[in-house]
Amino acid sequence: MTxxxxxxxxxxxxxxxWQLEKGDKWVITGPNGCGKSLLLRTxxxxxxxxxxxxxxxxxxxxxxxxxxxxxPGLWPMSAGDWLQAMGVTEKQLELVQPLLSKxxxxxxxxxxxxxxxASVLAxxxxxxxxxxxxNHLDVRVREQSLALLKQLQPEQSLLMASHDQEFIQxxxxxxxxxxxxxxxxxxxxx
Amino acid sequence: xxxxxxxxxxxxxxIGGLLMAAxxxxxxxxxxxxxxAWQGLALAQTAATGALVASVLAWPLxxxxxxxxxxxxxxxxxxxxxxxxALAAFLAALAMTTLLASNFSQASLAAARWMExxxxxxxxxxxxxxxxxxxxxxxLLPWLYRVWLLSQLGADRGCRKPAxxxxxxxxxxxxxxxVVLGSLxxxxxxxxxxxxxxxxxxxLFARNLKAFFLLxxxxxxxxxxxxxxxxxxxxxPFAPVLVLIALLQGVGCYLLKHLRVRVSxx
Numbered sequence: 415m416t417x418x419x420x421x422x423x424x425x426x427x428x429x430x431x432w433q434l435e436k437g438d439k440w441v442i443t444g445p446n447g448c449g450k451s452l453l454l455r456t457x458x459x460x461x462x463x464x465x466x467x468x469x470x471x472x473x474x475x476x477x478x479x480x481x482x483x484x485x486p487g488l489w490p491m492s493a494g495d496w497l498q499a500m501g502v503t504e505k506q507l508e509l510v511q512p513l514l515s516k517x518x519x520x521x522x523x524x525x526x527x528x529x530x531x532a533s534v535l536a537x538x539x540x541x542x543x544x545x546x547x548x549n550h551l552d553v554r555v556r557e558q559s560l561a562l563l564k565q566l567q568p569e570q571s572l573l574m575a576s577h578d579q580e581f582i583q584x585x586x587x588x589x590x591x592x593x594x595x596x597x598x599x600x601x602x603x604x
Numbered sequence: 605x606x607x608x609x610x611x612x613x614x615x616x617x618x619i620g621g622l623l624m625a626a627x628x629x630x631x632x633x634x635x636x637x638x639x640x641a642w643q644g645l646a647l648a649q650t651a652a653t654g655a656l657v658a659s660v661l662a663w664p665l666x667x668x669x670x671x672x673x674x675x676x677x678x679x680x681x682x683x684x685x686x687x688x689x690a691l692a693a694f695l696a697a698l699a700m701t702t703l704l705a706s707n708f709s710q711a712s713l714a715a716a717r718w719m720e721x722x723x724x725x726x727x728x729x730x731x732x733x734x735x736x737x738x739x740x741x742x743x744l745l746p747w748l749y750r751v752w753l754l755s756q757l758g759a760d761r762g763c764r765k766p767a768x769x770x771x772x773x774x775x776x777x778x779x780x781x782x783v784v785l786g787s788l789x790x791x792x793x794x795x796x797x798x799x800x801x802x803x804x805x806x807x808l809f810a811r812n813l814k815a816f817f818l819l820x821x822x823x824x825x826x827x828x829x830x831x832x833x834x835x836x837x838x839x840x841p842f843a844p845v846l847v848l849i850a851l852l853q854g855v856g857c858y859l860l861k862h863l864r865v866r867v868s869x870x
Contacts, residue, residue: 500762
């Protein structure tokens with residue numbers, strides 16, 4: 415990221431200069447509205463930066479878990495279809511095997527979030543961008559999600575927005591307040 | 605027997621209508637899964653307006669109808685409030701259609717054709733369009749399915765490459781052609797019923813996405829066959845009969861499903 419300014423119509427952050435290295439695992443923290451989700455959305459191309467630029471290495475494969483994915487009331491799609499769309503094979507995901515034949519509109523909120531998270535974590539991508547992955551997880555599937563997160567490979571990079579301390583610890587990521595990113599202090603730390 | 609069937613003046617309209625019903629079932633599922641049923645409604649009505657303009661100005665029918673709907677589809681892309689914009693376009697096109705039909709006799713005749721759906725009088729040039737669209741669909745289906753599947757990811761992104769602009773454009777063009785030809789051959793209300801109702805009914809039962817597309821196609825075909833027989837037998841215009849049959853089929857399936865659920869719970 416070089417001089418990256420985030421915002422919609424008005425700038426929300428000063429220029430950000432930063433580089434995510436292979437195997438880096440960071441959790442961006444900060445109060446609501448400070449631009450954590452906006453940073454992730456900008457990096458995946460869903461929001462245009464107001465200034466500056468960012469660049470992915472051409473051979474890098476990244477995946478992204480958005481903060482919310484509301485389900486239509488009537489959604490004739492199975493969990494197996496979801497994995498196919500995400501480019502993940504069923505063999506990679508033993509944890510969610512019991513869900514595969516179920517329709518997505520028949521899963522509980524927690525099962526839905528677990529499926530989304532599991533399909534991102536099992537993708538084997540080089541970089542994982544996760545926006546509040548513990549949202550909607552109920553007690554039953556929370557432990558499973560934490561176990562998945564612990565299986566991240568050392569060479570995989572992670573950039574996650576989260577307030578959830580258990581998730582932060584499970585991922586083995588270092589915390590980075592958003593304000594530090596603005597100030598460029600993290601660049602020095604790297 | 606075969607030569608008798610082939611010699612019947614209803615043979616080609618039947619084949620054309622049947623193919624179009626299958627295509628509408630498939631396309632309706634695509635509109636449903638992409639959450640753009642309103643778009644289909646507006647596109648079909650705008651195509652009718654285009655056809656009436658073509659009849660008044662003696663322009664070629666299908667290209668003009670396609671041009672009008674294509675313009676609207678272009679306008680609807682990348683708009684945040686697509687649903688309300690599509691509804692406004694539908695109302696505007698409806699008003700234009702009524703005004704044209706009231707003021708020009710040629711438009712009045714064309715409007716009657718588009719509203720009633722004179723499938724029994726399909727001309728050979730219409731059948732050619734349908735055959736061409738059917739062939740195109742068979743050819744493009746793997747790519748179209750990829751666009752429909754990946755559209756379900758919403759903001760999430762997985763390992764698969766996004767469909768890309770070219771495939772998105774292909775999907776838009778295919779759906780546009782389907783709506784215009786469907787309205788032209790079966791009539792506006794029947795085409796809309798074919799787009800909306802079988803997919804809605806299929807969504808109640810399908811266990812996965814492929815089954816959903818297949819079921820939608822099957823429900824569309826059964827509605828067409830029943831409407832064909834009943835409209836001929838009762839000497840009624842085809843389109844309204846098809847609409848009612850598709851509705852009854854949907855309501856019947858809904859009730860059946862809820863009855864089954866109650867029985868299994870009981």
